[in-house]
Amino acid sequence: MSLEGLSINLATVRQQYNFAQAVDACLAQGITSIALWRDQVQAIGLREAARIVEANKLRVTGLCRGGMFPAVDKEGLAAAIDDNKRAIDEAVALHADCLVLVVGGLPKGSRDLPAARQMVADGIAAILPYAREHKMPLAIEPLHPMYAADRACINTLEQALDVCDLLGDGVGVAVDVYHVWWDPKLYEQIARAGAAGRILAHHICDWLVPTRDLLLDRGMMGDGVIDLKSIRAAIEKSGYHGPQEVEIFSSENWWKRPGEEVLSTCAERYLTTCRL
Amino acid sequence: MSLEGLSINLATVRQQYNFAQAVDACLAQGITSIALWRDQVQAIGLREAARIVEANKLRVTGLCRGGMFPAVDKEGLAAAIDDNKRAIDEAVALHADCLVLVVGGLPKGSRDLPAARQMVADGIAAILPYAREHKMPLAIEPLHPMYAADRACINTLEQALDVCDLLGDGVGVAVDVYHVWWDPKLYEQIARAGAAGRILAHHICDWLVPTRDLLLDRGMMGDGVIDLKSIRAAIEKSGYHGPQEVEIFSSENWWKRPGEEVLSTCAERYLTTCRL
Numbered sequence: 001m002s003l004e005g006l007s008i009n010l011a012t013v014r015q016q017y018n019f020a021q022a023v024d025a026c027l028a029q030g031i032t033s034i035a036l037w038r039d040q041v042q043a044i045g046l047r048e049a050a051r052i053v054e055a056n057k058l059r060v061t062g063l064c065r066g067g068m069f070p071a072v073d074k075e076g077l078a079a080a081i082d083d084n085k086r087a088i089d090e091a092v093a094l095h096a097d098c099l100v101l102v103v104g105g106l107p108k109g110s111r112d113l114p115a116a117r118q119m120v121a122d123g124i125a126a127i128l129p130y131a132r133e134h135k136m137p138l139a140i141e142p143l144h145p146m147y148a149a150d151r152a153c154i155n156t157l158e159q160a161l162d163v164c165d166l167l168g169d170g171v172g173v174a175v176d177v178y179h180v181w182w183d184p185k186l187y188e189q190i191a192r193a194g195a196a197g198r199i200l201a202h203h204i205c206d207w208l209v210p211t212r213d214l215l216l217d218r219g220m221m222g223d224g225v226i227d228l229k230s231i232r233a234a235i236e237k238s239g240y241h242g243p244q245e246v247e248i249f250s251s252e253n254w255w256k257r258p259g260e261e262v263l264s265t266c267a268e269r270y271l272t273t274c275r276l
Numbered sequence: 277m278s279l280e281g282l283s284i285n286l287a288t289v290r291q292q293y294n295f296a297q298a299v300d301a302c303l304a305q306g307i308t309s310i311a312l313w314r315d316q317v318q319a320i321g322l323r324e325a326a327r328i329v330e331a332n333k334l335r336v337t338g339l340c341r342g343g344m345f346p347a348v349d350k351e352g353l354a355a356a357i358d359d360n361k362r363a364i365d366e367a368v369a370l371h372a373d374c375l376v377l378v379v380g381g382l383p384k385g386s387r388d389l390p391a392a393r394q395m396v397a398d399g400i401a402a403i404l405p406y407a408r409e410h411k412m413p414l415a416i417e418p419l420h421p422m423y424a425a426d427r428a429c430i431n432t433l434e435q436a437l438d439v440c441d442l443l444g445d446g447v448g449v450a451v452d453v454y455h456v457w458w459d460p461k462l463y464e465q466i467a468r469a470g471a472a473g474r475i476l477a478h479h480i481c482d483w484l485v486p487t488r489d490l491l492l493d494r495g496m497m498g499d500g501v502i503d504l505k506s507i508r509a510a511i512e513k514s515g516y517h518g519p520q521e522v523e524i525f526s527s528e529n530w531w532k533r534p535g536e537e538v539l540s541t542c543a544e545r546y547l548t549t550c551r552l
Contacts, residue, residue: 111501145421146422154460182425184435209426210490
């Protein structure tokens with residue numbers, strides 16, 4: 001069975017493997033698409049990471065992450081913009097499909113969510129010309145509302161797409177089922193995103209019941225309650241046919257298992273539970 | 277300072293007090309509005325609970341809770357409807373302002389959220405004639421999206437108000453800041469709710485950063501990141517001027533402190549952090 005439509009975000013096996021080991025383990029399973037985190041790339045060096053990507057003809061479905069714009073002062077915002085430009089450079093060097101933006105939450109001490117959201121829109125606007133110049137699409141990832149305070153104040157697809165509409169070309173969305181599965185407007189907004197060519201990535205995992213930790217208790221596809229095939233069908237119907245990227249943060253379960261077992265389970269569940 | 281605009285949901289001190297003790301402790305602080313849970317009422321008996329309410333001229337800002345409609349079969353739905361009618365009877369006996377509906381999540385084994393949402397709309401429609409006949413308003417409480425699977429599949433004010441619009445008179449919303457504070461459409465939907473006379477209750481607490489448990493780590497007003505006064509201002513501007521009801525589930529902090537300290541802190545924070 002072909003795993004062409006499967007990508008592994010290396011955070012899924014971050015406790016088991018460094019970058020080079022993770023690539024070898026993916027290739028051993030027949031998986032040729034990956035997504036990367038900047039710290040994993042930095043650990044091996046950008047030049048060596050790019051060499052590995054090219055030598056193995058890997059598809060990089062995304063680099064995580066830019067964003068984190070809201071700041072307490074102008075210096076903080078300027079630093080965030082500089083860092084995002086470096087992230088764009090890295091994404092270009094790695095031939096990534098997109099730079100994923102986790103936009104940031106409330107600045108320290110603030111309760112002003114509308115102001116934080118404005119900082120995000122302003123921050124993306126500030127880096128967008130650079131991204132366009134380097135032909136690197138920016139993927140706003142709406143995060144689950146439980147992260148609104150501390151990780152991302154863009155929390156629905158509708159909200160993300162409203163920002164995209166304001167900003168124009170070169171920016172779209174990463175649709176991560178973990179963050180959006182609950183949304184009563186999900187299917188409507190997937191159709192809107194696809195029609196506008198705004199879907200840049202499709203991330204998968206599952207929502208466990210009960211969920212024991214807000215950050216590190218994501219489930220393997222099929223172990224939770226997300227209707228993965230229905231969401232995939234809507235995404236494909238809207239016009240996006242790129243890989244499904246597995247991103248699982250699981251401190252008490254999957255991060256404790258052998259990496260080979262994790263990857264083979266991802267492959268099997270992709271084929272049985274996710275692929276149409 | 278007047279505490280007329282403050283109500284205490286007795287879940288806030290459920291580990292410290294039974295119903296009668298909680299009422300005495302509230303009255304000792306000058307608090308004359310409360311909200312009740314059905315298990316607390318059952319423990320003392322409905323007749324005695326109603327007697328205490330009447331003898332002390334308490335305002336009951338809500339009875340928790342009806343709802344929990346989605347079921348695996350017709351028998352389950354019929355049982356839920358019967359139980360909701362009993363809850364309406366109890367709310368009437370206690371002179372509650374409204375019966376709060378926590379509508380329920382996915383039926384066991386299901387991943388079909390749209391179907392669960394239809395069951396909720398059908399279930400409320402089924403009890404609404406009975407509620408109207410007994411003049412007991414039904415307050416749909418949209419719960420935070422992190423509870424979509426296991427507690428309530430109505431997760432935004434917009435979605436709740438769409439259901440209200442379908443159903444007509446006799447049904448509205450409970451606006452709990454913990455569940456809705458993150459919503460980019462919050463202020464727009466508060467205005468919509470108020471204009472339609474749909475706001476039946478206003479619940480307060482705070483969102484802590486970090487939040488250590490999905491269910492039992494709510495914060496005291498002022499200890500988190502929710503902009504309580506701005507939300508209250510929008511609610512009053514929309515036409516609702518009822519009490520602010522404190523509802524804090526806090527297994528590791530407030531439930532472990534003396535009830536008197538909890539109640540006096542609620543009163544102080546209400547005056548400094550919540551009241552306009």
